[in-house]
Amino acid sequence: MNAATEQQGQQGLGETRVFNPPAAFTANAAVSGMEAYNALVAEAERDYEGFWARLARENVDWQTPFTRTLNEDNAPFYKWFEDGKLNVSYNCLDRNLTNGNADKTAIIFEADDGTVTNVTYKELHAKVCKFANGLKSLGIKKGDRVVIYMSMSVEGVAAMQACARIGATHSVVFGGFSAKSLQERIIDAGAVAVITADEQSRGGKQLPLKAIVDEALAMGGCDTIKNVVVYKRTGGNIAFTEGRDIWLSDLVDNQAAECEPEWVEAEHPLFILYTSGSTGTPKGVQHATGGYLLWAALTMKWSFDIKPSDVYWCTADIGWVTGHTYIAYGPTAVGATQVIFEGVPTFPHAGRFWETVQKHKVTIFYTAPTAIRSLIKASDADEKVHPKSFDLSSLRLLGTVGEPINPEAWMWYYRNVGREACPIVDTFWQTETGGHMITPLPGATPMVPGSCTLPLPGIMAAIVDESGADVPNGQGGILVVKRPWPSMIRTIWNNPDRFKAGYFPEELGGKYYLAGDGAIRNKDTGYFTITGRIDDVLNVSGHRMGTMEIESALVANPLVAEAAVVGKPDDTTGESICAFVVLKQARPTGEDAKRIAAELRTWVGKEIGPIAKPKEIRFGDNLPKTRSGKIMRRLLRVLAKGESITQDVSTLENPAILEQLKETA
Numbered sequence: 001m002n003a004a005t006e007q008q009g010q011q012g013l014g015e016t017r018v019f020n021p022p023a024a025f026t027a028n029a030a031v032s033g034m035e036a037y038n039a040l041v042a043e044a045e046r047d048y049e050g051f052w053a054r055l056a057r058e059n060v061d062w063q064t065p066f067t068r069t070l071n072e073d074n075a076p077f078y079k080w081f082e083d084g085k086l087n088v089s090y091n092c093l094d095r096n097l098t099n100g101n102a103d104k105t106a107i108i109f110e111a112d113d114g115t116v117t118n119v120t121y122k123e124l125h126a127k128v129c130k131f132a133n134g135l136k137s138l139g140i141k142k143g144d145r146v147v148i149y150m151s152m153s154v155e156g157v158a159a160m161q162a163c164a165r166i167g168a169t170h171s172v173v174f175g176g177f178s179a180k181s182l183q184e185r186i187i188d189a190g191a192v193a194v195i196t197a198d199e200q201s202r203g204g205k206q207l208p209l210k211a212i213v214d215e216a217l218a219m220g221g222c223d224t225i226k227n228v229v230v231y232k233r234t235g236g237n238i239a240f241t242e243g244r245d246i247w248l249s250d251l252v253d254n255q256a257a258e259c260e261p262e263w264v265e266a267e268h269p270l271f272i273l274y275t276s277g278s279t280g281t282p283k284g285v286q287h288a289t290g291g292y293l294l295w296a297a298l299t300m301k302w303s304f305d306i307k308p309s310d311v312y313w314c315t316a317d318i319g320w321v322t323g324h325t326y327i328a329y330g331p332t333a334v335g336a337t338q339v340i341f342e343g344v345p346t347f348p349h350a351g352r353f354w355e356t357v358q359k360h361k362v363t364i365f366y367t368a369p370t371a372i373r374s375l376i377k378a379s380d381a382d383e384k385v386h387p388k389s390f391d392l393s394s395l396r397l398l399g400t401v402g403e404p405i406n407p408e409a410w411m412w413y414y415r416n417v418g419r420e421a422c423p424i425v426d427t428f429w430q431t432e433t434g435g436h437m438i439t440p441l442p443g444a445t446p447m448v449p450g451s452c453t454l455p456l457p458g459i460m461a462a463i464v465d466e467s468g469a470d471v472p473n474g475q476g477g478i479l480v481v482k483r484p485w486p487s488m489i490r491t492i493w494n495n496p497d498r499f500k501a502g503y504f505p506e507e508l509g510g511k512y513y514l515a516g517d518g519a520i521r522n523k524d525t526g527y528f529t530i531t532g533r534i535d536d537v538l539n540v541s542g543h544r545m546g547t548m549e550i551e552s553a554l555v556a557n558p559l560v561a562e563a564a565v566v567g568k569p570d571d572t573t574g575e576s577i578c579a580f581v582v583l584k585q586a587r588p589t590g591e592d593a594k595r596i597a598a599e600l601r602t603w604v605g606k607e608i609g610p611i612a613k614p615k616e617i618r619f620g621d622n623l624p625k626t627r628s629g630k631i632m633r634r635l636l637r638v639l640a641k642g643e644s645i646t647q648d649v650s651t652l653e654n655p656a657i658l659e660q661l662k663e664t665a
């Protein structure tokens with residue numbers, strides 16, 4: 001378990017304040033009151049497959065209805081609704097042309113500079129069809145992989161939907177990843193095309209995208225790539241490779257605004273999304289079509305209580321899973337109006353979120369605890385950017401995602417953004433789970449700051465010990481899910497063995513899905529509190545980072561002999577990255593150390609992306625190791641926190657180096 005989340009989790013455990021959903025909210029909620037919640041839970045327990053079959057029929061339009069709900073024959077390679085056929089883009093767009101939503105605004109696009117573009121469902125449908133026809137004209141077909149390396153834009157969402165429409169499997173790579181990270185993902189996915197923009201506009205700056213794609217492709221190994229489609233966002237100067245590169249407008253302008261959807265099997269891979277695990281290489285989490293869509297639509301109703309009149313805003317990036325399920329697919333599947341924001345929370349001022357809520361009369365707002373914590377700081381320093389300086393009366397529901405929220409930040413959000421009138425859904429889930437797993441239901445669950453409360457109906461979450469046995473409430477353990485659920489990860493792309501061993505470990509009996517988080521349930525309420533990762537995965541500003549990945553990047557530098565990376569609690573980002581480094585040359589000190597540390601930070605930025613740059617680097621002649629040569633990360637975590645070591649260090653080979661590692665370069 002890593003230190004920051006452990007600490008935050010524990011803060012949550014002592015929490016006794018309870019906040020009930022407002023009565024008026026409950027009265028109109030999709031799941032109204034705890035009795036309604038309990039009835040759904042009971043239905044799932046009584047007839048697990050029947051429960052999911054009913055929901056899949058009610059929430060998804062099937063071109064060929066399924067007759068088999070769940071196939072467990074080849075567990076843990078579960079199949080859901082396998083003989084059904086459908087198309088995700090049909091469900092998200094065409095459905096909205098015939099149900100009265102055609103002229104409804106699907107997307108309110110708020111650009112970095114404040115320019116607003118509204119797109120109706122009819123317009124989005126036409127855009128996606130043209131895009132899909134354009135992709136087809138390049139020879140892209142069902143089963144091909146397409147990498148999307150895009151800014152936050154209507155075109156980014158359209159690119160995903162267009163792939164879904166023709167049965168191509170997309171893999172979105174976050175625009176903050178480096179050329180090297182992009183290249184690795186292109187190769188692993190075997191992608192035939194990259195969709196990108198010339199540049200992205202964030203915080204008043206123009207940042208390159210196409211240039212990074214060029215760099216990635218020039219690194220070699222990407223021979224599967226035939227085309228690069230470029231959306232002109234800023235008009236910045238970019239290089240063009242004849243025959244390979246094509247402007248999006250040239251690709252789509254003369255295409256028909258209709259495109260027959262490719263009807264795919266429910267298990268057809270909708271997307272691959274790379275995420276960090278506890279080894280040096282990221283894993284391609286592969287999701288299926290039918291079960292994923294069901295979950296995206298259903299959780300929009302259950303957790304967000306989405307109504308036709310809502311203006312919904314999720315501040316995530318399409319490069320992360322939250323931007324997949326709760327921007328590209330969930331909101332459109334339920335015909336919602338949503339804000340899509342190109343910029344950053346602090347530009348042109350740290351009240352941008354609140355100003356945007358006021359401007360578009362946002363009713364549901366979903367963001368990350370890190371953003372909340374940084375905006376608390378900013379509004380403490382400057383009243384003008386405090387939420388109280390804006391009219392936020394349109395808000396009726398708030399949400400958080402990606403990391404634990406500490407009770408103080410929860411309270412601030414509740415009081416200052418929600419005016420003590422909005423429920424907060426603290427949604428626990430993962431790239432692998434496809435959508436929300438444990439979360440309050442806004443019209444039902446009494447909320448406790450810092451707790452994600454109870455599993456959604458049908459989600460058999462539990463806490464077990466290292467042998468897979470249940471632990472009693474009040475006793476911490478390992479979070480598992482005991483039964484498969486529709487939107488679960490299907491496999492790791494190109495690596496089914498890693499999927500099986502990593503997520504369904506034999507030690508726990510081989511049947512439970514292992515989330516990778518520790519958790520504890522409250523003795524009285526049974527509420528879950530997540531206590532942090534149990535593997536070597538850090539959560540920095542809600543971004544998942546593998547310590548091994550950062551270590552591999554560091555040791556790839558010619559100066560570095562050895563490196564160990566640990567997380568350190570951070571007031572704003574939850575955790576921050578602290579790297580302990582041994583150089584091939586003598587341990588540097590003073591200005592030398594500062595210069596090399598800066599060089600290594602830039603290096604990691606190039607190897608992985610700026611989000612992986614260590615905040616601190618400390619140099620030693622060696623790392624603390626046991627006599628058998630194992631690095632003692634426990635000690636490094638204590639050192640990172642600046643605490644003194646009280647543990648027994650008698651097994652340590654080289655106790656003297658602990659002194660050296662106290663100092664940050």
Ligand code: WTA
Nearest residue numbers: 401402403404426427428429430431530544
């Ligand atoms: C953490 C993001 C506490 C957790 C959707 C998980 C959370 C990892 C919460 C997944 C929450 C996510 N409370 N911790 N509400 N939500 N996490 O794959 O450690 O980027 O395993 O998915 O984030 O991160 P991922």
